Amino acid sequence: MTETISSAANPLVKRMRLLADRRHRRREGAFVVEGGQPVWRAIEAGWEIEALVVAPELIGGPAAEMVAEQEARGTRVARLSRELFVRLSDRDGPSGLAAIVRGSVAGLETLAVGPESLFVALHDIGNPGNLGTVVRTADAVGASGVVLVGDTTDPFAPAAVKASMGSIFAVDVVHAPDLDAFFAWVERRGVRVLATSGRAEAAHWDSDYSTPAAVLMGSEGDGLPEGALGRADARVRIPMTGTAESLNLAVATGLVLYEARRHAVASAGDPEGR
Known part of the structure; x- marks a missing residue:
């Protein structure tokens, strides 16, 4: 059974918080994207997805199907508790889907x-x-x-x-x-x-x-x-x-x-x- 992350001390959660800082984004060449449409567009455009971050209690419908398809293709999927995802989110009524994406400005x-x-x-x-x-x-x-x-x-x-x-x-x-x-x-x-x-x-x-x-x-x-x-x-x-x-x-x-x-x-x- 896949583990659900509920601790803010988890390394992936810490990484997402660090990526809120510009200096860390530049150093790591990565940033966080939240929301079904933006995450899907990143995947569709061929950007490198370091990890999909999902709250199973929040996500559903086509977004959940997309996550399952990407996981079957080998993309890392991290599952967070509803409470932790809401704490990390910068949105009202978060959709339960985010991603860590690799990228830098050319x-x-x-x-x-x-x-x-x-x-x-x-x-x-x-x-x-x-x-x-x-x-x-x-x-x-x-x-x-x-x-x-x-x-x-x-x-x-x-x-x-x-x-x-x-x-x-x-x-x-x-x-x-x-x-x-x-x-x-x-x-x-x-x-x-x-x-x-x-x-x-x-x-x-x-x-x-x-x-x-x-x-x-x-x-x-x-x-x-x-x-x-x-x-x-x-x-x-x-x-x-x-x-x-x-x-x-x-x-x-x-x-x-x-x-x-x-x-x-x-x-x-x-x-x-x-």
């Missing part, structure tokens, strides 16, 4: 560029929920990758993974150490850069979205530095007519990405966006 040079490529570049952003939402939006719009520039938050932080709803496993997320490295890469690869600024003259719906292109977004508090705006091929703003001074970073990114998609669809002669 360098910028690993990112493939094609004639229709559209990228998102995020400079010094600090909110992991925003990052996860941007990754999810990039996935939805069919973007070719997300570039993290400079000192950004960790895409494998629990809040980022949760907000991405599994899209972290479908979109290439890479890192550039600074803006110089990013602009050197776009110049070598022939990628146009559209930088966002509230002071730009052109509205985002009037801009040239010729590909390959990268939409460059600044940090939540400070936006993009003047040096980055000056090196971009174009600067765009999102018009606002109310009293709000700014938009949430993830919302702003979504607006620009979908405008880029609209332009691409129009150029292809398909008004329905198929």
